[in-house]
Amino acid sequence: MHQPALSSFRRITVKIGSALLVDPQAGVRRDWIASLADDISTLSARGVEILVVSSGAIALGRTILGLGNRVLKLEESQAAAAVGQIALAGAWSEALGKNGMKSGQILLTLADTEERRRYLNARATISTLLKMKAVPVINENDTVATTEIRYGDNDRLAARVATMMGGDLLVLLSDIDGLYTAPPAHVPNARFIPVVERITPEIEAMAGAAASVLSRGGMRTKLDAGKIATAAGTAMIITSGTRLSPLLAIERGERATYFHPSASPVKGYKTWIAGQLEPAGRLVVDAGAISALQAGKSLLPAGVKQVSGSFSRGDTVAIMAPDGSEMARGLVAYDAADAVRIAGLKTTEIADVLGYQARSAMVHRDDLVMGHAAVRAEIGAEGYHAGAK
Ligand code: GLU
DSSP: OOSOOGGGOSEEEEEEOHHHHEETTTEEOHHHHHHHHHHHHHHHHTTOEEEEEEOOHHHHHHHHHTOTTSOOOHHHHHHHHHHHHHHHHHHHHHHHHHTTOEEEEEEEOHHHHHSHHHHHHHHHHHHHHHHTTEEEEEEEOGGGOOSOGGGOOHHHHHHHHHHHTTOSEEEEEESSOSEESSOTTTOTTOOEEOEESSOOHHHHHTTOSSOOTTTTTSHHHHHHHHHHHHHTTOEEEEEEOOSSSHHHHHHTTOOEEEEOOOSSTTHHHHHHHHTOSSOSEEEEEOHHHHHHHHTTOOBOGGGEEEEEEOOOTTOEEEEEOTTSOEEEEEEOSSOHHHHHHHTTOOHHHHHHHHSSOOOSOSBOGGGEEESHHHHHHHHOOOOOOTTOO
């Protein structure tokens, strides 16, 4: 048994491939989704938060519209996704609802996880759903995808969601039960690999030939997802989802490949923030705020004495001590105009001034890197690597 118990994780993102959920003739596999909803409810009862990244919109739309398996034009795929997604979301809401669980649909495009402002927005919404004990059910927003839709894959989307949400485990449920030394469909004596310490070029070579349209969603994109996840400190499991109750099956010791998270995971994200060339603005903070930051807390508006620069929510700002030395850098949660209006205010006073209920932190601790100058010297201004948290 190589896999840690699932309840030792606190936030698990589960990615479900279309073939598991959708039968081309019958539509949604109701028994299967019911068994997965049971697993989710069991894990939730143990205090584990679950996020679902569910594929299947296009496959289900094909079935509902009677399109068979012919190649679809882009706009047909988009239309199929529109029809399929509504049914898919309904199936999830029903299956989770039968277990007394609430769910919420989130449709993302890659830009939502890569563009900082949209990233903050998406993350805030998903965090709120989790707080409200509603299971986020996430898919790519295929109906408005501007690139050719069938090149999109949910493995990497799920990895980005998992890292965006600071998840500690990503589970990819697919039609293969893990990583082999070579694709077992072509190489019958391929050996199964139970644990991967690090995704090296040798490991990548096991996924088979170079990326092609056909390998999309295959082992290559799973390893790409693994690189995104593990670099950000999220472990990953690849296992077969073809059996019922596929999550609890992992705990029963069914075959699965476990990918260890990187030992120094925050670096990628700190690199992203520290690597921003010029901060768009500066926040001068008081001594209380500095102690709070040093204790690992978020920067609240109450501790901000002065705001300068013209920045938008999601931009990088420098956080300065009263003597003008730079204490930290982070991504700011308010536009400059609002930041000026709420600087120095208590959290309870913010809504009155802004006219809406806003996020309470000026810079959330997850978006903050302390000792900017030192960090820069240590890690170098490498810039942002897509996917690294
Ligand atoms: N977003 C697509 C769908 O729901 C699936 C993409 C994938 O399976 O990787 O149909």
